[in-house]
Amino acid sequence: xxxxxxxxxxxxxxxxxxxxxxxxxxxxxxxxxxxxxxxxxxxxxxxxxxxxxxxxxxxxxxxxxxxxxxxxxxxxxxxxxxxxxxxxxxxxxxxxxxxxxxxxxxxxxxxxxxxxxxxxxxxxxxxxxxxxxxxxxxxxxxxxxxxxxxxxxxxxxxxxxxxxxxxxxxxxxxxxxxxxxxxxxxxxxxxxxxxxxxxxxxxxxxxxxxxxxxxxxxxxxxxxxxxxxxxxxxxxxxxxxxxxxxxxxxxxxxxx
Numbered sequence: 001x002x003x004x005x006x007x008x009x010x011x012x013x014x015x016x017x018x019x020x021x022x023x024x025x026x027x028x029x030x031x032x033x034x035x036x037x038x039x040x041x042x043x044x045x046x047x048x049x050x051x052x053x054x055x056x057x058x059x060x061x062x063x064x065x066x067x068x069x070x071x072x073x074x075x076x077x078x079x080x081x082x083x084x085x086x087x088x089x090x091x092x093x094x095x096x097x098x099x100x101x102x103x104x105x106x107x108x109x110x111x112x113x114x115x116x117x118x119x120x121x122x123x124x125x126x127x128x129x130x131x132x133x134x135x136x137x138x139x140x141x142x143x144x145x146x147x148x149x150x151x152x153x154x155x156x157x158x159x160x161x162x163x164x165x166x167x168x169x170x171x172x173x174x175x176x177x178x179x180x181x182x183x184x185x186x187x188x189x190x191x192x193x194x195x196x197x198x199x200x201x202x203x204x205x206x207x208x209x210x211x212x213x214x215x216x217x218x219x220x221x222x223x224x225x226x227x228x229x230x231x232x233x234x235x236x237x238x239x240x241x242x243x244x245x246x247x248x249x250x251x252x253x254x255x256x
Contacts, residue, residue: 059094059095059131060095060128060131060132060133060183061182061183061184061185061187061189061255062092062183062184062185062186062187062255063092063094063095065187065255065256066256069093069094070091070092070093071091071092071187071255071256072089072090072091072092072255072256073089073090073091073187073189073253073254073255073256074087074088074089074090074253074254075087075088075089075090075100075102075189075251075252075253076251076252076253077102077104077248077250077251078249078250078251079248079249079250080104080246080247080248080249080250081245081246081247082106082118082244082246083104083105083106083118083119083120083143084106085104085105085106085107086102086103086104086105086248086251087102087103087104088100088101088102088103089101090189090253090255091255092183092255095128095131095132096127096128096131097125097126097127097128098126098128098135098137098181099123099124099125099126100123100124101121101122101123101124102121102122102124103119103120103121104119104120104121105118105119105120106118106119113149113150114147114148114149115147115148115149116145116146116147117144117145117146117147118143118144118145118146119143119144120141120142120143120144120173121141121142121143122139122140122141122142122173122175123139123140123141124137124138124139125137125138125139126138128181133180133181133182133183133191134178134179134180135178135179135180135181136177136178137176137177137178137179138174138175138176138177139174139175139177139195140172140173140174140175141172141173141175142170142171142172142173143170143171143173144168144169144170144171145168145169145171145239145240146166146167146168146169147166147167148164148165148166148167149164149165150162150163150164150165151163151165153219153222153225155215155218155219155222159215160215161210161211161212161215161216161219162210162211162212163208163209163210163211163219164208164209165206165207165208165229165232166206166207166208166209167204167205167206167232167233167235167236168204168205168206168236169202169203169204169205169236169237169239169240170202170203170205170240171199171200171201171202171203171240171241172199172200172201172202173197173198173199173200174197174198174200175195175196175197175198175246176195176196176198177193177194177195177196177246178193178194178195179191179192179193179194179195179248180192183255187254187255187256188252188254189252189253189254189255190250190251190252190253191251191252192248192249192250192251193246193247193248193251194245194246194247194248195245195246196243196244196245196246197243197244197245197246198243199240199241199242199243202237202240202241203240204233204236204237204240206229206232206233206236208229
């Protein structure tokens with residue numbers, strides 16, 4: 001744990017250190033007031049021309065890359081909920097817009113004999129209202145939540161069949177969110193996001209595969225089996241329609 005904290009602090013320190021080095025390699029030009037032409041009579045000495053403003057403001061972070069005013073690069077998301085790991089591509093247009101696509105996955109886990117997997121992909125569009133790190137955006141995508149388990153079902157004393165039941169829920173969602181993207185002049189970036197995922201549409205599929213197909217009709221005709229299967233379908237549908245908080249505490253990448 002201490003090693004992980006040290007590595008994170010070292011990463012953040014390197015992020016800001018490289019900007020300090022850039023500043024030392026490219027010091028700001030100091031203007032000698034004695035060389036300046038005094039303002040003409042009747043002009044406002046405090047007026048800043050458009051050309052002067054353009055020279056003093058060069059944008060937030062890295063604003064130009066191989067594609068001119070559009071910068072692109074890989075992005076990794078860690079320490080996130082509900083899907084902990086994400087890989088994607090993120091882009092930026094000057095200081096005002098950013099966009100990206102991301103694939104997130106939850107490694108298959110077995111909990112109480114039930115195997116669970118979770119993955120999603122989405123596309124994001126954001127606006128930076130203050131031309132800086134803060135952003136407001138929306139994501140649209142699809143996610144898949146699946147679970148499978150084995151059980152034994154008895155038709156009569158001494159007559160039973162093993163079976164595997166599998167439930168899959170595919171949801172189309174929209175996620176309004178806010179967050180921050182801190183970007184250096186050289187292109188290093190890291191950030192975080194918070195939002196709420198709202199389900200727009202969900203499809204549920206529940207299937208059962210019997211080890212002994214000869215007993216399938218008898219088992220499916222049993223009222224107890226029908227009730228249990230209906231319970232699984234109802235739970236799957238509720239999960240597909242459930243709203244979820246979206247939290248990403250650590251995102252980092254590089255813009256080219």
